[in-house]
Amino acid sequence: MLSEILRIVFFLTIPIIAIVFEGMHRKFMAMFQHRIGPPVVQPFYDLRKLWHKQTLEDNNDPFFKNAPFFYFLSTYALFLIIPFSLLAFDYDFIFLIYLTILSSGFYVLAGVSSDSPFSITAAMREMVLMVCYEVVLAVSVFSFVIVSGGLSLSSISSHYLAFSLPLASFALIAVSVVELKITPFDTAEAEPEVLTSVETEYSGRRLFFMELTNYMRRLFYVLLVPLLLFGLRSPFLYVTGGFFTLIGLSLSQASTPRYRVDQAFKSLFFIMIIALIEFIRVLSGLVWVF
Amino acid sequence: MGVLKEIIINFFKEPFTELHPFVKKKPKERFRGRILYEADRCIGCRLCEKYCPVKAVDFHEKGRIDFDMGKCIYCGLCRDVCPVKCIHYTHAFEYASSNKEKLRKNLV
Amino acid sequence: MHDFVMPVGPQSPALKEPMLLKLKLEGEEVRSVDMRLGYTHKGVEGLLEGKNVDQAMYVASRICGICSISHERAFIRTVEDMMKKEVNERVKLIRTILFELERISSHLLWAGFMMHEIGFDTLFQYLWREREGVLDLFESICGNRVHKNICKIGSLRYDIAPVQEREVLDCLDSMQEKLKDYEDEIKKNKVIKERLKGVGKISKKTAIEYGLIGPNARASGIDNDVRRIDPYDSYADINFKTIVIKKGDAMERTLLRMREVHESMGIIRQCVEMLPSEKIPKFSLTNIKEGEAIGRVEAPRGELFYFLKVEDGLIRRAKVRTPTFAFIKILEKILKGVKIGDVPVIVASLDPCFSCMERVLVAKEDREEWMTEAEFRRKYSC
Numbered sequence: 001m002l003s004e005i006l007r008i009v010f011f012l013t014i015p016i017i018a019i020v021f022e023g024m025h026r027k028f029m030a031m032f033q034h035r036i037g038p039p040v041v042q043p044f045y046d047l048r049k050l051w052h053k054q055t056l057e058d059n060n061d062p063f064f065k066n067a068p069f070f071y072f073l074s075t076y077a078l079f080l081i082i083p084f085s086l087l088a089f090d091y092d093f094i095f096l097i098y099l100t101i102l103s104s105g106f107y108v109l110a111g112v113s114s115d116s117p118f119s120i121t122a123a124m125r126e127m128v129l130m131v132c133y134e135v136v137l138a139v140s141v142f143s144f145v146i147v148s149g150g151l152s153l154s155s156i157s158s159h160y161l162a163f164s165l166p167l168a169s170f171a172l173i174a175v176s177v178v179e180l181k182i183t184p185f186d187t188a189e190a191e192p193e194v195l196t197s198v199e200t201e202y203s204g205r206r207l208f209f210m211e212l213t214n215y216m217r218r219l220f221y222v223l224l225v226p227l228l229l230f231g232l233r234s235p236f237l238y239v240t241g242g243f244f245t246l247i248g249l250s251l252s253q254a255s256t257p258r259y260r261v262d263q264a265f266k267s268l269f270f271i272m273i274i275a276l277i278e279f280i281r282v283l284s285g286l287v288w289v290f
Numbered sequence: 291m292g293v294l295k296e297i298i299i300n301f302f303k304e305p306f307t308e309l310h311p312f313v314k315k316k317p318k319e320r321f322r323g324r325i326l327y328e329a330d331r332c333i334g335c336r337l338c339e340k341y342c343p344v345k346a347v348d349f350h351e352k353g354r355i356d357f358d359m360g361k362c363i364y365c366g367l368c369r370d371v372c373p374v375k376c377i378h379y380t381h382a383f384e385y386a387s388s389n390k391e392k393l394r395k396n397l398v
Numbered sequence: 399m400h401d402f403v404m405p406v407g408p409q410s411p412a413l414k415e416p417m418l419l420k421l422k423l424e425g426e427e428v429r430s431v432d433m434r435l436g437y438t439h440k441g442v443e444g445l446l447e448g449k450n451v452d453q454a455m456y457v458a459s460r461i462c463g464i465c466s467i468s469h470e471r472a473f474i475r476t477v478e479d480m481m482k483k484e485v486n487e488r489v490k491l492i493r494t495i496l497f498e499l500e501r502i503s504s505h506l507l508w509a510g511f512m513m514h515e516i517g518f519d520t521l522f523q524y525l526w527r528e529r530e531g532v533l534d535l536f537e538s539i540c541g542n543r544v545h546k547n548i549c550k551i552g553s554l555r556y557d558i559a560p561v562q563e564r565e566v567l568d569c570l571d572s573m574q575e576k577l578k579d580y581e582d583e584i585k586k587n588k589v590i591k592e593r594l595k596g597v598g599k600i601s602k603k604t605a606i607e608y609g610l611i612g613p614n615a616r617a618s619g620i621d622n623d624v625r626r627i628d629p630y631d632s633y634a635d636i637n638f639k640t641i642v643i644k645k646g647d648a649m650e651r652t653l654l655r656m657r658e659v660h661e662s663m664g665i666i667r668q669c670v671e672m673l674p675s676e677k678i679p680k681f682s683l684t685n686i687k688e689g690e691a692i693g694r695v696e697a698p699r700g701e702l703f704y705f706l707k708v709e710d711g712l713i714r715r716a717k718v719r720t721p722t723f724a725f726i727k728i729l730e731k732i733l734k735g736v737k738i739g740d741v742p743v744i745v746a747s748l749d750p751c752f753s754c755m756e757r758v759l760v761a762k763e764d765r766e767e768w769m770t771e772a773e774f775r776r777k778y779s780c
Contacts, residue, residue, distance in 0.1 A: 036308075321537060321541055
């Protein structure tokens with residue numbers, strides 16, 4: 001009973017945790033770049049400011065008006081399964097994949113329905129990349145689930161799979177780099193090219209929801225990677241894993257420039273092939289020999 | 291891998307930047323900041339007024355000159371042309387203000 | 399695919415100064431480019447008129463924040479030419495040192511900015527950190543970090559003290575190794591290579607056609623360096639080489655500037671060694687009645703040209719031709735047919751400085767306009 005309440009409390013505090021993780025991400029970036037950087041609570045200040053800002057939008061498209069809320073809800077729903085499953089049922093990983101696609105879909109919808117050429121370009125880029133990375137995500141999550149021998153994500157949490165699935169782990173990390181929109185795959189958020197990408201036209205509370213959801217998506221991948229790779233046997237190990245994942249992703253952002261969209265697509269295609277190789281290997285029951 | 295190594299080293303080093311309003315960097319000796327004018331030594335030759343490139347010097351009478359710090363470009367020409375050297379540049383640089391009248395009279 | 403016009407600027411993270419590029423897109427590809435300028439027109443040439451040369455020099459140095467010594471230097475060269483004035487060896491050498499320090503500061507600023515355009519923010523921060531050392535030197539030697547205002551006609555405001563000589567050398571030593579590292583990273587990093595190699599290619603023929611100057615021309619194989627063809631200060635006595643590369647793409651332009659930084663360091667080291675122990679002349683107000691002269695220097699971005707006409711001790715007419723003004727038109731040619739992702743890289747790789755560049759130029763295709771100067775002034779109220 002107690003653990004049930006704890007899980008619900010954790011689920012409710014997800015936005016706050018996401019903001020803190022975003023603050024930590026900024027701090028790590030600053031440390032890699034040899035500067036002090038903003039305080040960890042800086043995203044709180046940003047969001048508080050956005051919440052009180054006037055909404056200035058010149059677009060009455062219902063898709064444009066509502067997409068941020070659906071984007072927020074579909075992303076929040078991801079945390080029903082990860083890291084503690086509030087809804088435990090068989091084949092929940094399919095639900096997970098479905099939700100990630102839905103969340104990305106609303107993001108693209110928000111961009112396409114706004115009038116700004118920057119948003120549309122960014123949304124088109126995101127769409128191009130989405131075709132690839134959702135497949136990679138699905139294939140690598142399937143591999144993990146199959147190897148763990150269970151039918152749901154909760155069965156993974158007792159396994160330690162990083163070394164039995166090296167290629168899928170690599171693909172998963174690569175996908176989280178793409179999903180987090182950090183370099184080298186942040187083409188959809190390339191500031192000099194498409195300004196603030198999909199969010200260009202948004203302001204006020206809608207922008208608040210877009211930003212908060214972006215933070216939550218980051219948190220989701222930071223939680224997903226250690227869960228699949230190292231399992232959830234001890235909370236301490238899990239938190240440390242998440243922490244190091246965040247540092248690793250920050251390092252990736254700090255040490256690479258950004259690909260152009262066609263180059264990013266090519267690299268993603270390569271990663272997709274890697275993930276597929278692993279998937280076929282898992283299906284045919286072969287084992288890596290080291 | 292020079293840069294990657296440096297990135298990792300910098301992660302554990304003290305940051306290069308400073309928290310400005312709390313840690314103040316001292317300007318160098320030759321720094322040109324806010325103008326300090328010694329009214330009692332002034333001889334009223336009006337050279338500073340004549341030579342100021344942006345007309346920031348407002349001469350009223352001998353010993354009463356307003357330096358408009360909102361217009362000043364800190365070129366140092368008024369100090370150079372002053373025959374009695376009664377114009378100085380101090381090290382103060384944080385006196386931004388939205389009060390134009392005060393800036394105009396160098397009072398902020 | 400969806401066709402639309404994407405405005406880059408006047409306020410855009412891709413450009414650090416205002417300018418409007420209207421890109422007609424087809425999908426991700428640029429079909430045609432329309433350029434609008436004039437957002438930072440300050441009318442500096444008009445401001446210069448009616449001032450005496452001592453004042454006007456400081457206004458001229460405000461044309462650009464990055465190459466303020468270059469503007470001062472070009473102005474002084476023009477005036478000293480007008481007066482047929484010779485300055486002593488020490489002044490010349492110190493001017494050379496400051497001039498080259500400014501080139502380092504400008505190139506580092508630009509290189510960091512270039513890295514930001516391709517999303518490598520860490521290298522951007524590191525390059526600017528190194529630049530900070532140069533700015534500190536400026537503060538120590540000249541008094542201010544950006545608008546240095548150290549030059550005087552025929553002299554200098556301050557001398558370089560022996561302590562500062564040491565500071566200059568120490569700064570260069572500490573910078574050199576790091577810059578080598580960063581240069582290697584730019585050369586070797588796979589993603590940077592993919593982003594920069596072959597992007598924004600300018601052939602030698604196009605470069606000549608569009609009048610490219612400075613580092614951009616040198617990257618396209620044109621040996622164009624005012625320091626060599628028309629030496630001033632102590633460049634004639636100093637041993638340095640002009641770097642010329644053939645390929646002319648964004649990568650070569652980046653590497654060329656990084657190599658020029660090292661060349662500048664060499665020049666500064668030689669100058670510091672050669673500094674004689676004489677005194678710099680005391681500053682005195684300039685006394686010119688009449689004259690007309692031109693002068694040019696090699697600013698960090700290329701040839702900077704000044705024309706001044708003095709009547710009754712006041713400037714009657716001034717003409718400034720900044721490097722960016724000479725080559726900005728090429729953007730319309732090289733941006734055609736590139737991917738939208740390459741546009742910021744190409745624009746940045748030319749190192750334009752728009753606030754330098756904003757001059758009045760009336761060019762109308764459909765009808766000719768003939769105006770006297772007075773009419774022109776009336777029409778454009780300057």
